[in-house]
Amino acid sequence: MPVTIDYYLSLNSPWTYMGSGPFAEIARRYGATVNVKPCKFGPIFEQTGGLPLPKRSPQRRAYRQMELKRWREVRGIPLNLEPKYFPCDDLAATRLVIAAKLQGKDAHLLSLEFGRAIWERKESLADAAVMSAAAQRAGLDAAALRAGGPPDGELDALYEQYTQDALNAGVFGAPSYVLPSGEIFWGQDRLELLERALKMQA
Helix, strand or coil, X not given: CCCEEEEEECCCCHHHHHHHHHHHHHHHHCCCEEEEEECCHHHHHHHHCCCCHHHCCHHHHHHXXXXXXXXXXXXXXXXXXXXXXXXXXXXXXXXXXXXXXXXCCCHHHHHHHHHHHHHCCCCCCCCHHHHHHHHHHCCCCXXXXXXXXXXXXXXXXXXXXXXXXXXXXXXXXXXXXXXXXXXXXXXXXXXXXXXXXXXHHC
16 A cells, blocks of 8 residues: 655755655655645744754754755755755745645645755745746746635645644654654654665555
């Protein structure tokens, strides 16, 4: 039976972006379906004991930079350690990802291209032209996605629902990959363990 993996992500997260491509490859290898669920990690942090980046200690912020540098080399991604627009307002982009999902489009690839805009191209997702170009790179049309999707209010309600789903699943950080068994893999550095679990189920 094909496995469905719930994919909890934040478009602003460098870790989400860094793991997005490798995760897609793993899902393809094992015939897994990726259920993309963008969610709000501010409320999740509040309820699970996490801290937003500006409130973390200098030591933790410095270590984060060190890990970003290490992992961009491991993944071979030209990620900017201090992008020009971070964090940026990603609400409109998140709505597009949810709209793509509802329309049966590749919401995962779209989320990857939005991450590329922030972390490689030093662009802001608050810019409509940036969103359109990212969608085009993913083989999608941003205007058509907006026109074919439900109203913003319904998309925002789903955004809230995915956030609650994350909390109910025990998720506390992005990205998180959750198997039907409820097993959580937090962070792109756990992808090898996720693949191991899928291999055991194959």
